[in-house]
Amino acid sequence: EVQLQASGGGLVQAGGSLRLSCAVSGLTFNDYGIGWFRQVPGKEREGVACILGSNTYYSDSAKGRFTISRDNDRNTVDLQMNRLRPEDTAVYYCASDTDGDAWCKATALLYPLDYWGKGTLVTVSS
Numbered sequence: 001e002v003q004l005q006a007s008g009g010g011l012v013q014a015g016g017s018l019r020l021s022c023a024v025s026g027l028t029f030n031d032y033g034i035g036w037f038r039q040v041p042g043k044e045r046e047g048v049a050c051i052l053g054s055n056t057y058y059s060d061s062a063k064g065r066f067t068i069s070r071d072n073d074r075n076t077v078d079l080q081m082n083r084l085r086p087e088d089t090a091v092y093y094c095a096s097d098t099d100g101d102a103w104c105k106a107t108a109l110l111y112p113l114d115y116w117g118k119g120t121l122v123t124v125s126s
Contacts, residue, residue: 001025001026002024002025002026002027002096002114002115003023003024003025003026003115003117004022004023004024004025004034004094004095004096004115004116004117005022005023005117005118006020006021006022006092006093006094006117006118006119006120007020007021007022007023007120008020008021008120009091009092009119009120009121009122009123010121010122010123011123011124011125012084012122012123012124012125013124013125014084014085014086014124014125014126015083015084016084016124017080017081017082017083017084018081018084018122019078019079019080019081020036020078020079020081020092020094020120020122021076021077021078021079022034022036022076022077022078022079022094022117023074023075023076024075024076024077024094024096025075027096027098027115029070029072029075030053030070030072032052032096032097032098032101033050033051033052033096033097033101033103033104033105034050034051034052034070034077034094034095034096034104035047035048035049035050035051035094035095035096035103035104035107036048036049036050036068036077036079036092036093036094036095037092037093037094037095037109038088038090038091038092038093038122039090039091039093039119040089040090040091044109045093045109046059046108046109047059047103047106047107047108047109048061048062048066048079048092048107049062049066049067049068049079049107050068050103050104050105050107051068051069051070051077051104052101052104052105055105056068056069057104057105057106057107058107059107061087061088065081065082065083065084066079066080066081066082067079067080067082068080077094079092081122084122084124085124086124086125086126087124088122088124089122089123089124090121090122091119091120091121091122092119092120092121092122093116093117093118093119093120094116094117095113095115095116095117096113096114096115097113097114097115098114098115099114
């Protein structure tokens with residue numbers, strides 16, 4: 001059974017940093033993309049970053065501020081978020097899919113993905 005579990009959310013002031021972690025089990029870790037998405041109420045879920053093998057992909061809003069990385073020993077994919085802004089406030093989800101990788105390269109929900117973790121709330125105060 002594939003399971004993804006996100007953690008690390010919290011409250012931070014604008015300009016601060018947070019590190020999210022996605023624990024992955026039941027999936028051959030290096031073979032599939034693992035991505036981070038976020039959603040605020042009333043808006044569509046949007047891609048933030050994705051890692052596929054040794055390649056990383058970022059949304060425009062994340063480039064230069066966020067870094068996605070993989071820890072093969074811990075089977076986790078982490079999202080280091082720096083210089084946080086109030087508009088980064090959202091519930092963050094990690095996700096994966098075994099049927100393709102176009103979604104990861106585009107860092108977008110091109111189609112429904114197979115696996116989602118429960119979200120973790122990030123709140124950035126101004």
